[in-house]
Amino acid sequence: xKHHLTxxxxxxxxxxxxxxxxxxxxxSFWSWRQEDVAAYxxxxxxxxxxxxxxxxxxxxxxxxxxxxxxTTALAGGSGPDxxxxxxxxxxxxxxxxxxxxxxxxQVDLSTIPDTLLRGTTLRSDGKVYSVPFATQTVLVYxxxxxxxxxxxxxxxxxxxxxxxxxxxxxxxxTPLANxxxxxxxxxxxxxAIMPNFYGETFFEExxxxxxxxDDPRYVTALSRMAELAPYMPVGFEGxxxxxxxxxxxxxxxxMFIGGSWEIPSWRDAGxxxxxxxxxxxxxxxxxxxxxxxxxxxxxxxxxxxxxxxxEFIRFTATPEFAQMLADKLNNVPAVQGATPTDDxxxxxxxxxxxxxxxxxxxxxRFNKPTGSTLLQDGLQQLLTGSKSAEEVAAEVAAxxxxxx
Amino acid sequence: MQTADYARAKRARARNLKLWLAxxxxxPAFILIVFVFLPMASAVLYSLYxxxxxxxxxxxxxxxxxDILFNPNKNSILFNAxxxxxxxxxxxxxxxxxxxxxxALLLAxxxxxxxxxxxxxxxxxxxxxxIIGFQWKLFLNPVFGLVNKAxxxxxxxxxxxxxxxxxxxALPAMLLVNSWHWFGFPTLVFLAAIHxxxxxxxxxxxxxGASEWRIAREIIWPxxxxxxxxxxxxxxIGSFNWFEIxxxxxxxxGSPQGSTDMLxxxxxxxxxxxxxxxxxxxxxxxxxxxxxxxFIFIFSVIATKYLTxxxxxxx
Numbered sequence: 001x002k003h004h005l006t007x008x009x010x011x012x013x014x015x016x017x018x019x020x021x022x023x024x025x026x027x028s029f030w031s032w033r034q035e036d037v038a039a040y041x042x043x044x045x046x047x048x049x050x051x052x053x054x055x056x057x058x059x060x061x062x063x064x065x066x067x068x069x070x071t072t073a074l075a076g077g078s079g080p081d082x083x084x085x086x087x088x089x090x091x092x093x094x095x096x097x098x099x100x101x102x103x104x105x106q107v108d109l110s111t112i113p114d115t116l117l118r119g120t121t122l123r124s125d126g127k128v129y130s131v132p133f134a135t136q137t138v139l140v141y142x143x144x145x146x147x148x149x150x151x152x153x154x155x156x157x158x159x160x161x162x163x164x165x166x167x168x169x170x171x172x173x174t175p176l177a178n179x180x181x182x183x184x185x186x187x188x189x190x191x192a193i194m195p196n197f198y199g200e201t202f203f204e205e206x207x208x209x210x211x212x213x214d215d216p217r218y219v220t221a222l223s224r225m226a227e228l229a230p231y232m233p234v235g236f237e238g239x240x241x242x243x244x245x246x247x248x249x250x251x252x253x254x255m256f257i258g259g260s261w262e263i264p265s266w267r268d269a270g271x272x273x274x275x276x277x278x279x280x281x282x283x284x285x286x287x288x289x290x291x292x293x294x295x296x297x298x299x300x301x302x303x304x305x306x307x308x309x310x311e312f313i314r315f316t317a318t319p320e321f322a323q324m325l326a327d328k329l330n331n332v333p334a335v336q337g338a339t340p341t342d343d344x345x346x347x348x349x350x351x352x353x354x355x356x357x358x359x360x361x362x363x364x365r366f367n368k369p370t371g372s373t374l375l376q377d378g379l380q381q382l383l384t385g386s387k388s389a390e391e392v393a394a395e396v397a398a399x400x401x402x403x404x
Numbered sequence: 405m406q407t408a409d410y411a412r413a414k415r416a417r418a419r420n421l422k423l424w425l426a427x428x429x430x431x432p433a434f435i436l437i438v439f440v441f442l443p444m445a446s447a448v449l450y451s452l453y454x455x456x457x458x459x460x461x462x463x464x465x466x467x468x469x470x471d472i473l474f475n476p477n478k479n480s481i482l483f484n485a486x487x488x489x490x491x492x493x494x495x496x497x498x499x500x501x502x503x504x505x506x507x508a509l510l511l512a513x514x515x516x517x518x519x520x521x522x523x524x525x526x527x528x529x530x531x532x533x534x535i536i537g538f539q540w541k542l543f544l545n546p547v548f549g550l551v552n553k554a555x556x557x558x559x560x561x562x563x564x565x566x567x568x569x570x571x572x573x574a575l576p577a578m579l580l581v582n583s584w585h586w587f588g589f590p591t592l593v594f595l596a597a598i599h600x601x602x603x604x605x606x607x608x609x610x611x612x613g614a615s616e617w618r619i620a621r622e623i624i625w626p627x628x629x630x631x632x633x634x635x636x637x638x639x640x641i642g643s644f645n646w647f648e649i650x651x652x653x654x655x656x657x658g659s660p661q662g663s664t665d666m667l668x669x670x671x672x673x674x675x676x677x678x679x680x681x682x683x684x685x686x687x688x689x690x691x692x693x694x695x696x697x698x699f700i701f702i703f704s705v706i707a708t709k710y711l712t713x714x715x716x717x718x719x
Contacts, residue, residue: 075459089683097459181569183659184680235546237660238566243547252547365682368478372680377661384570402477 025308027056031084032066039328046324047315054308056082067093074099074300081303082312085130087119087293089365095122095129101299101306102127107314111322111335115357119293123366130296131316132334134325137260137348138191138290138358139275146173146254147274154276156287158196158224161279165231168254175231177253179239180383183376187360189257190225190379191290192278195356197221200286203356207363213397214390222382222389229383237384260332263344275344277351289351292358293334367403374399444697451690460686468691472674482692484662485670492579492666493643500583501590501635508594509620522595526588533585537652540581544568568654571663578664582649586642590635597631598624626714633711637704644700647672657681667696 031040040058048055059080061069067090073079074094083100085091094100103109104127109117112132120130142154150171155161165175180186195202198221205211206218233239233247248256249269256262257278266273277287297316299309315321319337326333326340332348340346357363364371378392387395451468454461472478507525511518528536543550544567552564567577601624609619647668650658656678658665673681675689 071459093456093683097456179569181566181659182655183657187680233547235552235564235566235569237569238544238546239569240541240545243545247547365680368682369481370680370682373657373682376657376659376680380660404477 025054025305027054027082027305027309027312028080029056029058029082029084029312030066030070030080031058031060032063033084034060034063036060036329039324042328043321043324046320047312051311051315054311056312070094074302077302079300079302081300081305081309083130083298083300084133084295085120085298086295087130087132088361089370091120091130091296092122092366095120095298096124099301100129101301101303101310102129103131103299103310103313104128106310107131107317109317111317111319111337113334113336113355115291115355115362116293116334118357118362120296120298130298131313132293132296133316134294134329134331135260135291135334135352136294136358137332137352137355138188138278139258139260139348139351140192140278141248141256141258141262141266141273141275143248143251143254144272144274146251154274155279157283157285158279158281162227165255169231174233174247174253175255176228176233177239177244177248177256178228178232178258179236179244180232180380181238181240181243183380184372185241185244185258186379186383187372187376188259189228190221190375191358192257193224193228194218194221195288195290195359196278196281196285197224200288200356203359203363206359213400214393219389219393222378222392225379226382226385226389229385232383237380260348264330275347277354286354288354288356289348290358291352291355292361294331296334364400364403369399369403371396371400371403447690447693447697450686451694453687455684455686464687468687469695472688472692472695481662481665481670482667485658485665485667488575488658488663488665489644489646489667491575492582492646493640495576495579496583496586496639496643497636499579500587501639503583504587504590504635505594507587507591508598509624511591511595512598512624522592525591528585529588531585533648534652536581536585537649540584541568541653544577569660571660574654574660574664578649578653581653582646585649590639593631593635594628597628601627629711629715633708633715636711637707640707641700641704644696667692671696 029040029044033040037058037060044056044058067086070079070083071094074097079099083094085094085100102125109128109131116132116135117128120132121128146152146168147154150167150173152164152167155164168175178185178189198215198217202211202215202217206213206215229236233243233253239247244253244256244258245262245265247253249266249271251271263273277289280287297313299306299313303309317335319335322333322335322338323340325331325335326338326342326345330342330345332340332345332352338349340349360371360375374396378387378396381387382389382392450460452463452465454464454467472482507521511521515521542548544552546552546564546566546569551567555561555564565573567573605623605627606619609623614622645668646666650664650666650669651672654660654664656669656673657680658669671689671692672678674685674692677684
């Protein structure tokens with residue numbers, strides 16, 4: 001009898017000691033980024049160290065199937081506790097359906113610039129549903145060796161840019177690797193050139209409805225794009241993304257306008273590359289870079305572990321997390337306050353002082369036809385010379401007005 | 405007694421045969437039902453609902469059909485794609501099948517190297533469409549493509565165009581690629597049909613002094629009608645379902661400016677979404693798929709009926 005009692009006591013004692021360990025909350029975290037599994041392992045380990053009662057399991061799905069897998073799971077009332085989401089229109093598919101927990105008042109979002117929060121805000125209720133994680137920036141890359149060999153200094157204004165392009169062309173070098181066969185690449189290029197001509201306030205005005213795309217400032221910006229055509233490769237209408245990259249990495253072309261995601265591939269190719277923002281309209285003018293948000297981190301509204309999941313989401317909004325994102329994943333973090341060890345990342349963050357939203361993706365990819373479809377078709381026709389800047393601007397404006 | 409045994413054995417054999425046939429037919433029937441008929445039925449069902457991305461909302465009847473057909477903002481894209489499919493069908497009939505007919509008529513006369521040509525013409529058919537699309541995309545590349553290099557060496561630099569990048573040349577270039585890929589197939593079918601025509605007919609006509617043209621037009625052509633029926637119907641179905649070559653060579657958007665847009669690409673963009681063209685809409689996508697199916701089905705039946713009626717029976 002006594003024996004039984006001690007045994008029961010021992011069991012009770014053991015249970016009371018073990019209880020906190022058993023109360024561990026296990027969070028599941030889904031993403032499409034299979035290439036980042038190892039880095040997220042380290043980031044999660046850092047989180048678990050400061051939150052010993054929570055464990056997080058990172059699962060990366062196949063990128064193209066991710067949206068389908070996620071929405072199917074969410075529609076079935078399941079899905080992970082923490083969700084790596086895309087931004088803008090793609091996020092609206094799930095935030096608008098009520099699958100995500102609104103974060104306002106629950107997470108300190110003051111570390112993130114408003115232009116980026118826009119990417120994870122649902123337009124219908126104005127609430128933020130995901131903590132922005134990383135940005136892409138449109139840059140003008142140049143081959144330093146070619147510039148040096150032709151004693152060209154990186155141009156700062158549009159006139160200098162045109163003069164540099166002409167000098168390169170005279171030297172028998174293709175000034176710009178960009179083509180128009182893949183419509184999205186010319187839209188990206190417009191993100192470097194056009195903002196400095198349509199100006200800082202245009203985005204606000206066109207999204208609020210104060211102006212439309214047939215605005216004279218937008219027409220001017222488009223006509224600058226048309227001036228690039230003579231400096232693009234011969235047959236640029238048929239030059240696709242792969243050819244653009246081949247031209248630039250082989251040294252056949254001196255400049256390449258593209259996104260910040262290109263940097264690792266230039267490094268792999270052993271290229272001596274510098275980058276700059278698009279040229280200013282005139283001397284002393286601002287040189288803006290177009291940026292957009294790649295995605296964010298959200299909490300499943302149906303999660304049974306909402307509080308623990310929110311705790312992880314709060315962690316993703318800290319400069320400490322941003323620092324790891326920069327160092328371990330080589331991403332430009334959306335959360336401010338990180339000082340990346342990588343020089344290029346640090347430089348991009350500096351350029352982002354003058355950032356402007358990448359206009360069609362950020363504000364006009366919610367309805368059909370999308371602003372991107374309209375602008376890509378328009379730019380292709382503008383550069384081949386089959387339409388004027390005025391005509392393209394009018395068509396974009398009309399298309400946006402009719403989109404639903 | 406013996407006859408009763410015989411009858412029983414015969415019945416048993418008939419039953420065995422039926423069982424055996426059922427056994428053989430069941431697996432393909434099962435696969436057809438699960439992977440063809442059920443998805444078709446579900447597409448019809450999906451097309452009657454409103455969709456929010458991949459989440460099914462309320463029943464909307466034929467609204468999706470009305471929207472893609474009569475909404476002035478959307479139907480211009482649909483009609484552009486449809487018109488391109490019409491161009492594809494007529495061009496392939498002329499270029500691909502016309503070339504095949506000429507080659508079949510030539511091969512039917514047993515020229516030197518007959519077997520060699522027959523194999524060579526058929527080789528592109530057995531290559532994968534993905535490989536062909538990709539390979540021709542490289543050949544047509546304006547910077548390092550074979551086609552423009554060859555034009556330069558031939559002194560025709562002015563003719564070197566960015567073939568896939570101009571709205572005027574992109575579709576014709578793809579049609580030539582498709583014809584190059586497939587012409588061997590109709591050639592072989594036509595050739596087999598010509599070989600089926602009894603030699604005496606042709607020899608008799610030749611003895612009577614008929615010209616080669618007249619023999620081809622009045623003896624070979626009517627007697628190979630069944631083969632023509634098959635090829636026309638297959639080309640029709642293939643043209644209106646055309647997807648692989650335009651997708652591989654110029655992407656989902658039918659670039660440049662919708663000049664290579666096809667119903668198949670439009671369906672894919674609508675149902676599954678694309679980076680530039682926006683999110684997915686299963687309702688409208690399914691409705692488009694149903695319309696494509698109905699159109700192709702009805703026209704194939706009519707075409708088969710009409711073309712079969714002009715076939716001549718060889719007795």
